[in-house]
Amino acid sequence: MLHINNLHARINGNEILSGVNLKVQPGEIHAIMGPNGSGKSTLAQVLAGREAYEVTEGEVLYEGKNLLELDPEERAREGVFLAFQYPVEIPGVSNTYFLKAALNSIRKHNGLEELDAVEFLKLIKQRMKIVDMDESLLSRPVNEGFSGGEKKRNEIFHMAVLEPKLAILDETDSGLDIDALRIVADGVNKLRRKDNAVIVVTHYQRLLNYIVPDFVHVLMEGRIVKSGTKELALELEEKGYDWIKVASDSTLATA
């Protein structure tokens, strides 16, 4: 589904990604962990098409297509979804109106009929339950005045409505208390299907107790330095990232 080869990217002349390689198959959950500043969020933003980042080398194939050639909206319409680390406030635009515009743009692209107001309302009422969304958040401007937890929950609600094939969750756990974390994680699990995949970007192992990954990758200094199964996350939790750094340095030294 997703095939990242030797991806290099920079912003304002600083290289952040220095040769990322990653393969994601349908139905899989991948966790990308790493210390602050390792490039996790950059990878998420580059995959979603943030123009501030310049890709200098490498390629990203998504369902056989060159993802890097697509505009952000084209990626979304093809099924890529980014749950933002810092969801953006859009004053004056209601959550419902925003989602309807988004969903219908995606449906139109995929040759489906646009949903009318009634059909749309029915759909969102149903999807709200997945993340236990408060109905009052529907009519309010997107993320404006939402608490940190409400914003994160709203991101997963958007995901539930838009039904992406590849969802990238960027630090969705940050700012969530344990109850909210469980609800958000449950939501993600409910949306899991054989033909979709999730990349969970996180600093802590905590979220992975609820969203259990098939693979865990450690990103450091812009490269994936170690990959493993969910046990790797537990090991990181126990030993910290310095352990990996030392281990990989010594690997390089002996190589």
Place this chain on the structure above:
Amino acid sequence: MMKQSTEQTPWYQSNFALFEKNLNGESSSRLHAMRMEAMARFTEMGFPTTKHEEWRFTNVSPIARATFQPSFQSDAAGLSSEDVERMSFGATHRLVFVNGHFVKELSSIGPLPGGVIVGDLASALKGNDELAHGSLGKHASIQENAFTALNMAFVQDGAFIYVPQGKVVEEAVSLLFISTGSTHRYIAPRNLIIVGDHARVTIAESYLSLANHGSLTNVVTEITAGENAVIEHDKLQNESPQAYHIASLHVHQKEKSNFISNSIAIGGGLVRNNVTSILDGEYAECTLNGLSVANGMQLIDNHTTIDHAKPNCPSHELYKSVLDGSSRGVFNGKIFVRKDAQKTDAKQTNMTLLLSDEATMDTKPQLEIFADDVKCTHGATVGQLDADQMFYLRSRGIGTTLAADILTFAFASDVVNRVHVDGLRGQLEALVHAKLGKGRER
């Protein structure tokens, strides 16, 4: 001043001569004495130039150079009641003016509380209404603003609204000013609105053109707000792209009165709106909101003045502009806080969204504070659409054009949503939407 015989008579002088001829014996009245005084004052001042501080960014020389024909009588201009009903958002009370003159057949007044007057100024002045005569020019001085003098020189008709003490006019009163025909006309409506203590009213002035012509509308509206009076004044300016529109709104507020102004400018080629409110009683509150949506070669200039003359008065001001094409916007927000006006709480915000590289905005807050225990804040932003917001919308599948439309409309509707009259708000939303859409197609 001696006139050289070779010099052409300026349009306002030849218009004034014709105007006097048409007065039919009214020329000896006290009203006409006021007109002559105003004409003399205007002749003395002349049209302002960009050397005047108040007109630095707005060059009115096209108005001085042009030739405008006077407009002497009312004319239904083939309009039906249905037409004007639609234009005045189905309002219960509407006064219709065509080229500045009241058209009775097109107007309609619903049931009003006893003593409330909603009518035309011409009748009130002809009937020697003491209130009308006494209120004329009370708040709008002919000494400082040349256009106010020029309005007074031709004063004849407009709206006359009186809401006596304690009376509440529930439904909004629509004042519809329509300009028609192919001639470039000089149209000078004058509106007097007197609201007594504890009285309430909502007035909506709308300016529309039926044809694409370059008339000059030079309107002055004077509002008196009694103690505890509550007044909303909404204004829609949507004349043709060739039209010149100069408007001055003067408000005088007594103790605990609450005045709200929502001024929406969409049409017109050269538009200047002056809004002045004097908070002349403790705990009076004033809210001034404005929205300009311009494209092409339009110039929309908003000058506001809030004069905190007494203590404990809050004022709120939000002016927004959306500028596309080669349009230009001007905002000048004056706030005076007089020596006695302690505990003043004034907040001013001016925000501009530039949709093209050629559009420009000149914004200037002007605070003059003579009291020491006051809170005055002001802020101005001029910029493009927010990159983070754009990316957020696009990353959810919304294309750039629609994303920009959604964000632009949201920016503008922030002001439109402050209009409390449902029918008018709906009309404004549709007009703003259509205008923003048109800008994009170009």
